[in-house]
Amino acid sequence: MKGSLALIAVLLVAAGLISIYFWMNLSASVSYADLRIVLTDTTAVFGTMLGIITAGLMFTQGKFSELSSELTEKASDYLSRVLTIENMQSIETHMLTLRKTFTKLAASTTVAEEIGLYERIDVKVSSIFVDFVVLLNLKLKQQGLPISQLFVSEMDSRLYRVYEKRLKGVKKEWQIFTLIKRITDTWEAHTASFIENTSIALPLETDLKSSIAILKIKEKVDKTLVDPRNDVFKAFSDLNSGIGEISVQLRDDGIPQLLSQMRQASVLRGKYFYLALIFIVAPLLSNLLILPQLSPTTAAFFQPTIAVTSVLSVLGIIFLLLYIHKILNV
């Protein structure tokens, strides 16, 4: 999104600056014959570019549909085989335990760094909790069972709003993978290599381990922390295997790569295409309107506009190259 906006901004600023430059420097009139050649050539260039863009759009749409059906097929398999009701209910129960434990722990300490850790855990636990409630209810719906209100009733109003938003966000079956991927990304670090030095936010798994290590030290002087530490440890171990299994399955099936391709195809299909229309269709129409009107008497009048569309044709070619580059990467 940021990339597209930056691209639009750069292209618009460049177009603006070059247009002003041409406007100011085109006082010396160019011959009618030259203008006609420029106008015909740029029109041909725009026409060709529009053809390529349209072909690209059809290709992207095809790729998007292909990926979408592949993911949809896998989604129903995940809902029936990987995400069992028992597994999800067990994970949700642990998430509730963690939420309650860390809310209490955060309230009982005054050290800012410690509060920060517990609150961070609560935020991540809540996010996973909501995602699993959505998945659980989609699963129940798939099986023709009534939606469970058990976990929904544990949400406060803020969390309920998030739940509703995420539930509404799943319009197509394959979109459950966006939820599952968010769950696994929140739970564990997605490091391609352990040497990779990134400053990504710490995963919940790491934060829980940190909290266990802290509670282990604190419980030596405060025995009331033994039970919370045991609860957290139990939840951590079960979640590690529960979410860990889902994560392994997800990676083995190459779902993150498929989702990333879907995202790229979607961007190309949407933003890039409309951007292409602005830089190609708009000047093309302008040229097509000017062409029949161009005569030795009107040449001077149309000269600045022709200069601007000529500049836009150069920018259009740059944009087209970027578009093709993106398509080749889908």
Add this chain to the structure above:
Amino acid sequence: MRKSVEKCLKALFAEHSAPPLEIIIPILEKTGQGEQELTTQIYDTYSTVAKEIMKILGLKEKNMKTVAKIWEIVNSFEKQPFEPIELTESKFSFTVPDCPMVHVGKNISPKVRSKFCDLICAGGSKALMDTVLGSGKGICRWDKAMLLGAERCTLVFESVKE
């Protein structure tokens, strides 16, 4: 590195980790208790990690080369870069451009940082050398230069002459 070895090491570091210093130090400073427990936990963590790394990689030799190898792996996983200076039969020295103690909250006094630096370096290095070289067969020195504003700290592992 073979994939299965990397997997085993990943699992090892996932299972054993020391508490985050930027959180535990302010807690211990406030309560005034638990320093001994922190040292014990660091010692236990790193001796287990060192023992398991030796097992996973099949490192049999009890010498400074093994200490250096384990140090390299631990630092890779903990994303703590270091630059070796010297590695001989009896000595392994290196510099570190980053120290977790530097990232501990601004409110912690230099005196407290210095105390915990000693506790942690002593606990971690002792665990490593006791495990690889044998109990009491090595010493470690650290200059705490980064706590005094320098860009790097120097650490030296040395075997004790019998």
